[in-house]
Amino acid sequence: MSTPSTPVTSHAASDRAYDHVKRAIIRGDLPGGTAISENALCHEIGVSRTPVHEAFLRLAAEDLLTLEARKGAVVRPMSPNEAADVLEMREAIESTAATRVVTDGRAADVTPSLQAMLAEQAQASASGDVDRFIEVDAEFHGAVIGASRNAIAVMFARTLRDRQQRLRHHLMRLQPSQLQASLEDHRALAAALEAGDAARYAEVLSAHVASHRGAL
Template sequence: MTERPGPPTAPSPSAAERAYRHTKAKILSGEVPGGRLLSEGDVAAELGISRTPVHEAFLRLDAERLLAVAPRRGAAVLPMAPDEARDVLEMREAIELSTARRALAHGSPPSAVLDALRANVATQREAATGGDVDAFVAADGAFHALLVAASRNQTAVQLYDLLRDKQHRLRAQLLHVGPEEVASSLADHEAMLAAVEHGDADALCELVHTHVRRHRGIL
């Protein structure tokens, strides 16, 4: 009997892609703060690869305005300027407010959406209780993305996705200020979930506005 071949496996990322993902994750999480110099040799040693793919990764991050590569001097992590942070929050609020009204135009969304939001908030509570800020940041971003997706406005979803990296970096920066910021964000999300469950678009929009305004106040 001839055995059927199994499903194809995904190709392993190239060395340059590994270096790109590794370095980008450190920048977005705030592990490597703005202004810090990065060495191609250090990253190569961490990953057990040569410097050539790391250099390729650095150039890619330079094009994304996360690094400033200087010949023979390594690369410096570019900090997020206050104006850029305000711009990100402004666009985020505009998208979330418009999609909130559309998502709740006919009352509370389908049960699958509610189940996903409830599960996400449970993950947030667990991360907050355990003091895992990085896990909370990830769940925070997923929560807001779920709300936007609930609108079924694909243009809004695509625009929101374009802000994903900047939002993640900004969230990490804001939520690492102190445990009180995590607690405040969790409380906001619990209130937003309640508004969604009740199909109250006005309440949800007011909560989104207050939530983003609080973040602006930290900048």
């Protein structure tokens, strides 16, 4: 009975190490350039070195870590150029998706979900829950892209998600006033979509994304 359970336990430990480090990187608790000790992480979360190494390999494959011969695992910084590229692609994908939502008459399908997210963000903003606000932020934009039923747009948006979350955390922790500003932008985006005004959506989105430029 012990043999079959070993891979499951190892896999669970690897997932735990992966989730722990990934969350710290995205939240900015581990800034770019930070070296991460395998031994220290093993003691911190109570796992052996093998699952930690496996987690590092996964994070390196996602471009969140670089594995260096002498330093070991180092958090990969996001350069200003990379951040600009991410924002450019994010705006293009979402603007195109919103246009399709309006053109295909599906705005009413997603509006209730967007309104619920706005209410949740308002509560998170009022209570200073930055983590929850940022999580719902990603869900809001993802819901609009998903409503387009463009599978390629959804795939690319998912590819960009971790990088976008790093930018959001950096901006909103550096400038807490951005929570309320972002919420107002989201309200304007939802209103434009509900009104079937794709041009207005694109205009608001462009200004919304511009607030992230220079965050790094």
